[in-house]
Amino acid sequence: MYNVSTVNGEFGYGMSIALVMFVVILLLTLVNMKLVKSES
Amino acid sequence: MTGKAKLKTALTGYAFILPTFIFLIWFTYYPVYQALIGAFTDWDGFNAPRYIGLDNFVRLFGDEVLRQSTINALIWVVLSIVLAVVPPFLVAELIFQLRRARAQYIYRTLFVLPIVIPGIVTILLWRFLYQGDGAINQLLELIGLGSLQQLWLGNPNIALYSIILMGFPWISAFNLLIFYSGLQSISTEVLEAARLEGATGWKRVWRIDIPSSFPQLRLIVILTLIGSLQNIIPPLIMTNGGTRLLHLRADSAYVQRLDR
Numbered sequence: 299m300y301n302v303s304t305v306n307g308e309f310g311y312g313m314s315i316a317l318v319m320f321v322v323i324l325l326l327t328l329v330n331m332k333l334v335k336s337e338s
Numbered sequence: 339m340t341g342k343a344k345l346k347t348a349l350t351g352y353a354f355i356l357p358t359f360i361f362l363i364w365f366t367y368y369p370v371y372q373a374l375i376g377a378f379t380d381w382d383g384f385n386a387p388r389y390i391g392l393d394n395f396v397r398l399f400g401d402e403v404l405r406q407s408t409i410n411a412l413i414w415v416v417l418s419i420v421l422a423v424v425p426p427f428l429v430a431e432l433i434f435q436l437r438r439a440r441a442q443y444i445y446r447t448l449f450v451l452p453i454v455i456p457g458i459v460t461i462l463l464w465r466f467l468y469q470g471d472g473a474i475n476q477l478l479e480l481i482g483l484g485s486l487q488q489l490w491l492g493n494p495n496i497a498l499y500s501i502i503l504m505g506f507p508w509i510s511a512f513n514l515l516i517f518y519s520g521l522q523s524i525s526t527e528v529l530e531a532a533r534l535e536g537a538t539g540w541k542r543v544w545r546i547d548i549p550s551s552f553p554q555l556r557l558i559v560i561l562t563l564i565g566s567l568q569n570i571i572p573p574l575i576m577t578n579g580g581t582r583l584l585h586l587r588a589d590s591a592y593v594q595r596l597d598r
Contacts, residue, residue, distance in 0.1 A: 309382065318398060330560065
């Protein structure tokens with residue numbers, strides 16, 4: 299993401315990678331929160 | 339307090355937090371909004387962005403380098419979690435099983451002591467060990483396994499694993515202490531009951547210690563997951579900054595690109 303944006307100068311593409319990463323991390327967080335909730 | 343006084347108090351409070359909110363919105367939420375909008379544009383950072391719809395995402399999901407780097411990151415995460423959990427737990431268990439409190443203290447201290455060594459020193463040391471004429475290859479030659487000698491950081495098929503497996507015997511002092519504290523928190527009544535029921539040795543480890551350590555296990559898994567996804571320093575140092583695409587973590591796709 300860093301290289302795509304700053305080295306290649308493709309900021310739009312870099313931001314799309316960031317967006318996909320954000321969605322993936324959000325899903326992982328939700329799964330974790332669900333697991334923690336079910337345990338407690 | 340009258341309604342007017344209440345309103346005045348509330349407004350004063352809001353006035354105090356207003357600067358914080360302005361900075362938060364300007365430096366945190368606005369960039370996120372821009373990234374959200376920018377993901378659908380073709381923008382070089384200088385000229386006006388051009389809306390291109392889902393083209394970036396179509397390219398992203400068909401990008402071979404990105405696919406390979408994602409696979410590498412997953413391998414990195416999974417192996418890191420295994421190494422962050424298994425060796426420290428086994429050592430914590432061994433220390434916990436020691437009968438004498440003084441022996442527990444001594445071993446605990448010995449395993450935790452290396453935490454004072456800066457991480458960068460460990461990385462540089464392992465880079466030295468992995469060199470073509472480094473200690474690992476020399477040791478292999480010495481014990482008659484010269485055929486197994488490798489360019490540990492130069493071979494694209496094993497470079498990733500060489501970097502992940504750095505730090506043998508992988509006993510993280512921090513994780514060791516977390517597991518150890520978890521084992522210590524098991525009540526003596528439970529341990530006594532387990533002993534009376536015949537749960538000793540491995541049976542106790544499987545039936546009592548591991549299930550009791552789940553909260554610690556989850557904490558370590560989450561911390562390792564975050565840490566390994568952010569971990570850019572080892573590949574940067576180990577490869578001498580030679581991999582321009584560091585996020586690939588010395589993967590073969592990058593090397594293939596160089597060969598073209």
